[in-house]
Amino acid sequence: MNTTLSVSLSTRSETEYLSLFLNHAFQSNFAIAVWKLPNDKTRYLVLSRKHQILKPDALLEDLSAGFLFAPFDRSKERIYLEADHIFRFTDGQLQPPQTPQEITSLTWLEEFLKATPQTTKSKPFATPRKNNSPATQTDFTTLVKKGIADIEEGKLQKIVPSRTKEISLPQDFDIVNTFQKLCTAYPSALVSFVSSPETGSWLGASPEALVSVETKSIFRTVALAGTKPFQEGINLKSVAWTQKEIEEQALVERYVISCFKKIRVREYDEHGPKTVIAGNLMHLKSEFTVDMNAINFPQLGSVMLELLHPTSAVCGMPLESAQAFLKDHEGYDREFYAGYLGPVNINQDINLFVNIRCLKLLDNGALLYAGAGVTEDSIPEHEWTETEIKFNTLLNVLKNQS
Numbered sequence: 001m002n003t004t005l006s007v008s009l010s011t012r013s014e015t016e017y018l019s020l021f022l023n024h025a026f027q028s029n030f031a032i033a034v035w036k037l038p039n040d041k042t043r044y045l046v047l048s049r050k051h052q053i054l055k056p057d058a059l060l061e062d063l064s065a066g067f068l069f070a071p072f073d074r075s076k077e078r079i080y081l082e083a084d085h086i087f088r089f090t091d092g093q094l095q096p097p098q099t100p101q102e103i104t105s106l107t108w109l110e111e112f113l114k115a116t117p118q119t120t121k122s123k124p125f126a127t128p129r130k131n132n133s134p135a136t137q138t139d140f141t142t143l144v145k146k147g148i149a150d151i152e153e154g155k156l157q158k159i160v161p162s163r164t165k166e167i168s169l170p171q172d173f174d175i176v177n178t179f180q181k182l183c184t185a186y187p188s189a190l191v192s193f194v195s196s197p198e199t200g201s202w203l204g205a206s207p208e209a210l211v212s213v214e215t216k217s218i219f220r221t222v223a224l225a226g227t228k229p230f231q232e233g234i235n236l237k238s239v240a241w242t243q244k245e246i247e248e249q250a251l252v253e254r255y256v257i258s259c260f261k262k263i264r265v266r267e268y269d270e271h272g273p274k275t276v277i278a279g280n281l282m283h284l285k286s287e288f289t290v291d292m293n294a295i296n297f298p299q300l301g302s303v304m305l306e307l308l309h310p311t312s313a314v315c316g317m318p319l320e321s322a323q324a325f326l327k328d329h330e331g332y333d334r335e336f337y338a339g340y341l342g343p344v345n346i347n348q349d350i351n352l353f354v355n356i357r358c359l360k361l362l363d364n365g366a367l368l369y370a371g372a373g374v375t376e377d378s379i380p381e382h383e384w385t386e387t388e389i390k391f392n393t394l395l396n397v398l399k400n401q402s
């Protein structure tokens with residue numbers, strides 16, 4: 001297999017290529033996804049001319065390589081960015097091709113650069129603001145109080161109300177630069193930028209895996225909940241969690257187990273919960289693993305995705321009542337916030353994450369999203385503060401633009 005890069009291709013940096021591809025996508029109405037997986041130095045880019053709406057019963061295992069982008073609302077369409085071209089970057093450099101598709105992508109790139117050595121800076125796909133999420137602290141705490149009341153009445157066990165925050169972006173805001181800064185700031189997150197004319201442009205740093213399938217044989221998911229600010233130097237083993245936070249995470253854990261039970265999978269390993277760092281925050285996390293070969297269940301990824309989303313980490317429990325509560329009282333369309341996203345069948349793996357700690361680009365600024373898990377013991381003002389500190393995951397990086 002060809003493993004060299006022609007000189008003309010290796011003279012440009014990752015930054016130059018990412019800008020070039022983004023501008024090309026925005027000018028040509030193509031969809032594009034750029035991402036980095038947790039604890040991986042490699043950054044991937046997929047360019048998709050024929051991005052498509054995925055059928056509700058499509059199986060992940062059958063898809064050709066691409067990037068999946070799904071909204072929070074299960075009844076709405078999932079977008080699949082089937083990879084026409086796929087590129088990998090490590091240490092700031094485009095990497096030599098390793099798969100037949102990477103080889104054809106490089107051939108295309110050589111032709112493309114001959115025809116179009118420069119692209120002009122283009123405006124990303126963006127949407128106007130039309131959003132009625134709880135605007136003030138009082139609006140949000142009123143929503144939380146309504147959630148607590150429904151829990152006390154036995155209608156719900158847990159609910160995860162959310163809100164948005166509109167921000168203006170600096171004059172010199174640059175998507176590539178921000179993406180790269182997020183990659184450096186959050187090594188253990190899925191850092192991603194996804195953009196298409198249909199979905200608009202979304203940028204995020206998610207700490208929450210939803211479904212991953214490694215080499216078609218190891219299934220993984222997590223139960224993540226409970227939030228505290230992270231302080232440098234803190235000993236993770238001695239972090240004390242309140243009863244409320246422990247219960248909140250245990251509910252998510254029980255939800256994951258209930259999904260396994262529905263399909264009679266008992267052979268899962270469970271580790272945790274333990275304290276993990278997610279950028280400026282800490283959470284409680286349990287990890288679940290299944291050897292898919294041992295139980296002869298090659299489609300466990302698709303089946304569990306169908307059962308898990310939306311989990312009680314971002315929606316609530318019981319699921320139907322929580323969905324109805326959010327529809328009736330949250331007051332806005334979450335769109336792709338708290339949906340899921342990630343690469344499918346790239347390097348034989350599936351890596352889908354919950355789309356949290358994210359923003360959507362507006363014509364004139366950006367909209368940040370955050371929610372907080374509410375239980376019987378929640379204090380409404382604390383839940384407001386929790387959404388504020390969740391916004392900071394992206395805000396801290398946006399403030400340090402240079």
Ligand SMILES: C=C(O[C@@H]1C=C(C(=O)O)C=C[C@H]1O)C(=O)O
Nearest residue numbers: 225226227313356370371372373
């Ligand atoms: C809902 C969000 O995060 C989720 C809710 C958490 C919580 O309630 O403590 C913690 C992690 C995530 O599962 C968000 O970041 O918007």
